[in-house]
Amino acid sequence: MSFSRLRVIFPIGLFVALFLDGSLSNVFAGHLFSYPYASVLHLTLLWLVFAVFLDDHDALPVGIWATFVGLVFDWYYTGVFGVYMVGLPLIVYLCRQIKPWLDLNFLTLLMIYIINLTILEAFTYIWYTMGHVISSSLADFAVYTLGPTIAVNLAIFVILYYPMRRLYLSVI
C-alpha cells in the first residue's frame, strides 16, 4: 500500500528536478556559467540514479520515465531531439546492469554517480559534435565543462544523499 506512494512521488519529483535544473541554472548563472567554466546541474540524473539504487524492489518503471523526461528535456530546453531521450535511459540501463555486483553504500554510490555524470556529459558532447550542433575541442570539454560539472554535482549529491535515503526507507 505504502509502495504506491513512491509511484506517485517519483514522477512528480522527476519533473520538479527537470524544471529546477533550468530555473536554478538561470538564477545562479553568474556562478555556474562564469566563463570559461560551465557547470551543468544534473538534478534529473541524480533523481534517476537514486531511484535505481535506493529502490530495493526494482519495481519503479525508471527506464520509461527516463525516456519520457529525456524527451521533454530535448523538447523544451534544446529543441534538438534524440539526445537526452537516449542518454538518460542509457544511464538507467547501465545502472541496472551493475547494481547486483555492488555493495551499496555512500561511497560506491558516489563513485557510480561520478561515472554516470561523465558518461552523460561525454554522450551529449559526442552526439552534439557529430550532429554539428556545436564545435568545441575535447580538451575544452574536459577542462571547462566536465571538471566543474562533476564538482558541483558531487556537492549536491553529498547534501541530498541522506535525505533521499530516508525518503526511500520511509516510503517503502
Next chain:
Amino acid sequence: MQKFFSNRKLVIAIVIFIISFGLMSVSVAIRDKKSTPPLIQQFGNDVAGAVDRVIAWPVNGLQSATNSVSDLLNTYQENQKLKKQVDQLAQAKVSAQTTRAENKQLRKELKLNDSLSDYTTVTANVLTRTPSSWMNQLVISKGATAGVKKNMPVMSQSGLIGRVVEVNQTNSKVELISNTSSSANKFAIQITNSAGKTVNGIISGYDKSSNLLEMGSVTSNVKIKKGDKVVTSGLGGNTPKGLYVGKVSKVKQDDYGLASEVEITPAADLSDLTVVTVAEQ
C-alpha cells in the same frame, strides 16, 4: 554482462542509436526553417512552459528577494551616484527629444517613412536557462501571441544579448550571442570611431575564455580605438539599426596578417538575466 554482445541486444542498441541520431539530424536540419517549430512541437513547449512557470515562480521569487536585500544594502552609495547622473540625464533627454522631433520632421519632408532604426519592443520574463554547457539558450515568457517572431533580436537593459530561434504560442527560445555553435546566426554590426567614420562587419565568434565577441575579417583602413562604440548596423534585414552591442576592447591582426580582428566587450551581462526585451522591426 557477457551477454551484452549477444546478437539481439546489439541489434537493438544499434537501432536505438540510429533512431536517436536520425532524430537529432532532422531537428538540426529543420530548425532554421521559417515554419519550424511545427504545431505539435509548439504545443509540447507550451505545456512544458506552463508547468515550468509553476516551478520557476518560487525560485525566481527567492532570487528577487535576495536581490532586494543586496539592493537595500547598497542604497545609500547608489543614491549619491545616481543623483549626479540625473542632472546630466535631464539635459540629454531634452536634447534627444528635440533631435527626435526634428528627425521626424525631416524624414517626413524626404518622404522616408520606415527607416532601419524604427522598432517596437515586447518585454518578457526569463523563465529558464538550458542546463547545458553547449546550448546557451533561454526560454522567455512571451510567444507568438505577443507578437514575437523568429530571428528577432533580444536585448537586456544594457545591450544586445541574442536572437529568438524558436517561437511557440506562449513562450520562445532565445539563443545567446555567446553561443559558439557553428549554425548560430551572426549579427551585422558597425563600429563608429571618434572621427565619426564607421566600419561594418559581422559578429564572427565568441571567445569563451575572455568573454569577448569577435568581429573578424576587417579590411577597412578606418582607425578603430579601444572604447569605440559598437551597434547593430541594420543590414541584412532582421535586426533594427542602432541596438547597442558593446565597446571595442582590442584590435589585432588575424592569424594570417591580412585582415584585422576586433574584439568587443559585450555591454550586457549574459549571466544575470531576468527581464529581456524583444525588438520588433
